[in-house]
Amino acid sequence: MMRGLWRLTLLELKIFVREPLGVFGTVAVPVVIFVLFGRMFGQPAGNGSPDVPRVVSVDLPVFASVLIALSAVLSLVTIVTIYREGGILKRLRATPLRPYTILTAHVLVKLLFTALTLALMIVAGRRYYPVDADVPLLSFTLALLFTTFAILSMGFLIASLVPTARFAQPIATFILYPMLGISGLFVPVEALPPVLRAVARMLPLTYAVSLLRGIWHGAGWIAHAGDVAVLMVMFLAFTAVSTKVFRWD
Secondary structure, three states, rough: HHHHHHHHHHHHHHHHHHHHHHHHHHHHHHHHHHHHHHHHHOHHHHHHHOOHHHHHHHHHHHHHHHHHHHHOOOOOHHHHHHHHHHOOHHHOOOOOHHHHHHHHHHHHHHHHHHHHOOOOOOHHOOOOOOOOOOOOHHHHHHHHHHHHHHHHHHHHHHHOOOOOOHHHHHHHHHHHHHHHHOOOOOOOOOHHHHHHHHHHHOOHHHHHHHHHHHHHHHOHHHHHHHHHHHHHHHHHHHHHHHHOOOOOO
C-alpha cells in the first residue's frame, strides 16, 4: 500500500507541475501578496522597528498562510472534479489501489506544496519583512500544515457535491473566500453582528486563523487546544460526510 501511495503521489506531483496556472495560484500568489504588502507597509530587514504596523507584524503572515491553505483547497476541488469528469477517478478505483490511498495521494501533494509555499514566502520576504527571531517558524509550519489538512477535508466535501469541473472553481471560490471576511482576520469575531458571529463559529477558517495567529505570537499549542479540537472534529465530520456522498463517476 505504501509503495502504491508513494508512486501515485509522485505521479500527481508531476501532473500538477505541468499545469502552470495551478502552480502559480497555489505557490506564487501567496508569496507575491506577502512580498508586496511587506514592501508597502514594512521596512528593509536591516531597519526593523517596533512600530511596524500590525497588518505586517501579525496579520500579513497569517493572511498569506490562509491564502496558501485556500489555494490548496481550490486546487484540490478543481483537480478532483476534472478527474471525475474525465473518468480518471473511475479508472483509478478499478486498480488494486484502495480508494483512501488515491485520495491520500492528493492530500499529500497539497501538503507538500503548502510547506514549499511557506518556505518561499519566508525566504522571499526576508528583505522587506522584519521577522522576529522569536517567531516559532517550525511550530507555525506545523500549525499551517494542520489547518490546511483540516480545511482540505472541507474541500473534499465540496468536490463531492460539485456537479462538473466547469463550475468547480467558481463554486469553491464563492464558498471559501467570503469566509475570510468573518474569520476574525480583519474584524474580531466578537465585533461581528450576532448572525455573522454564529456563522463564523461554524467555519473551520475561524479556528485556523486563531491558531495561526496565536502560534505566530509565540503561544503554545496547549493555549489553543480548543481551536485544535474544533478543527479535528470538523475534519472528522467533513470526512465522514464526504465519504458517504463522494462520487467516483
